[in-house]
Amino acid sequence: MYQVQAAYIHIPFCRQLCHYCDFVKFYYNEQLATEYLEALGKEIRTALPGSNNPIRTIFIGGGTPTALNREQLITLMETIHHTFDVAGCEEFSIEVNPGDLDAEKASILKSYGVNRISFGVQVMDDHMLKKLGRHHRVSDVYDNIDLLQQQNFTNISLDLIYALPNQTVEHFSQSLDEAMAFELPHYATYALQIEPKTVFYQRHQKGKLHRPPEEDEVAMYGILRDTMKKNGKEQYEISNFAKPGYESRHNLTYWNNDYYYGFGAGAHGYLPGERITNIRPLPAYIKQAMKDGKPVLNIDEIHLKEQMEEEMFLGLRRLRGVDKSSFSDKFGIPFDQLYHAPVKKLIRQGLLQESSNTIQLTDRGLLLANRAMAEFLLENTDLLHVY
Numbered sequence: 001m002y003q004v005q006a007a008y009i010h011i012p013f014c015r016q017l018c019h020y021c022d023f024v025k026f027y028y029n030e031q032l033a034t035e036y037l038e039a040l041g042k043e044i045r046t047a048l049p050g051s052n053n054p055i056r057t058i059f060i061g062g063g064t065p066t067a068l069n070r071e072q073l074i075t076l077m078e079t080i081h082h083t084f085d086v087a088g089c090e091e092f093s094i095e096v097n098p099g100d101l102d103a104e105k106a107s108i109l110k111s112y113g114v115n116r117i118s119f120g121v122q123v124m125d126d127h128m129l130k131k132l133g134r135h136h137r138v139s140d141v142y143d144n145i146d147l148l149q150q151q152n153f154t155n156i157s158l159d160l161i162y163a164l165p166n167q168t169v170e171h172f173s174q175s176l177d178e179a180m181a182f183e184l185p186h187y188a189t190y191a192l193q194i195e196p197k198t199v200f201y202q203r204h205q206k207g208k209l210h211r212p213p214e215e216d217e218v219a220m221y222g223i224l225r226d227t228m229k230k231n232g233k234e235q236y237e238i239s240n241f242a243k244p245g246y247e248s249r250h251n252l253t254y255w256n257n258d259y260y261y262g263f264g265a266g267a268h269g270y271l272p273g274e275r276i277t278n279i280r281p282l283p284a285y286i287k288q289a290m291k292d293g294k295p296v297l298n299i300d301e302i303h304l305k306e307q308m309e310e311e312m313f314l315g316l317r318r319l320r321g322v323d324k325s326s327f328s329d330k331f332g333i334p335f336d337q338l339y340h341a342p343v344k345k346l347i348r349q350g351l352l353q354e355s356s357n358t359i360q361l362t363d364r365g366l367l368l369a370n371r372a373m374a375e376f377l378l379e380n381t382d383l384l385h386v387y
Contacts, residue, residue: 010264022195024266039289046293099136157186321360
């Protein structure tokens with residue numbers, strides 16, 4: 001019997017919609033949020049009847065989960081506690097935006113066993129925050145971190161974005177240094193991606209979005225890695241850095257290609273042989289969830305080829321890379337027979353390094369990760385037909 005490691009729970013409400021975000025999100029409406037939580041509860045209870053279901057990690061994401069009011073936040077926590085063995089859960093995380101948290105909400109989170117905060121700061125500059133469509137200001141970051149520490153939250157992750165429109169290398173370095181001064185145990189820092197159906201995408205299409213040149217983005221990533229190392233934060237994934245012992249266990253579920261539930265509008269789940277995608281539009285999600293507790297848009301069958309490709313793509317995001325013996329044991333196919341050619345090619349290009357039993361991206365490979373990972377697509381191999 002397979003074991004599902006994690007549960008992702010999506011809360012799609014925001015007080016303001018950011019210009020770069022393509023996640024499933026809607027402006028907060030109190031009545032709609034109440035209806036959504038009822039539907040979400042039915043979906044969760046349908047998938048996992050009974051109580052105290054074992055789970056290793058829980059992650060509440062969004063949207064902005066803390067956009068919910070006090071009563072709604074309690075409703076959400078009660079649903080989770082009814083379904084899962086929270087006491088036995090290793091990591092219980094929630095995304096928090098600066099300015100959406102107050103002492104009462106922080107106390108609720110603490111009392112219901114949340115033990116990790118993912119803090120969406122993005123940049124330490126009021127002017128640039130406004131340009132991103134964010135409603136918080138830098139002072140809110142200081143206030144909320146102080147508030148969380150008063151509630152004895154010690155596992156706090158701070159999110160930053162770099163290569164922002166009109167951002168210079170010097171500006172990023174200053175923003176990073178200010179964020180590092182909090183001395184938090186975990187930092188997640190991503191280069192801006194221009195996603196379809198966002199305000200930034202529309203501006204980009206019109207030639208009105210002025211992104212830094214590629215060489216500046218490379219320089220920012222170099223500064224990021226050096227700064228993290230100097231401050232005792234070890235890089236364990238392309239974009240994630242942590243004090244030893246504070247790595248995100250929930251996100252490692254994804255990068256280890258393990259199974260997880262996905263609950264909520266637009267959420268994705270991964271179970272043996274299939275990837276489940278939920279309905280995105282809120283009224284349709286609520287209607288279907290209330291009808292039968294199964295608001296599924298589609299189920300994609302994941303064949304052996306796709307499973308192995310995902311194992312490589314996700315595994316190479318980790319700094320420790322891919323263990324060849326574990327790969328062979330998991331899929332029943334000798335790793336070297338399947339991937340000898342692309343591994344040697346990428347080593348020659350300086351994108352990959354190999355030990356006796358492990359392959360890892362080099363420093364250059366981390367900068368060109370998508371290019372390196374593309375070599376592990378299996379469209380042109382006949383080896384799969386042998387096994």
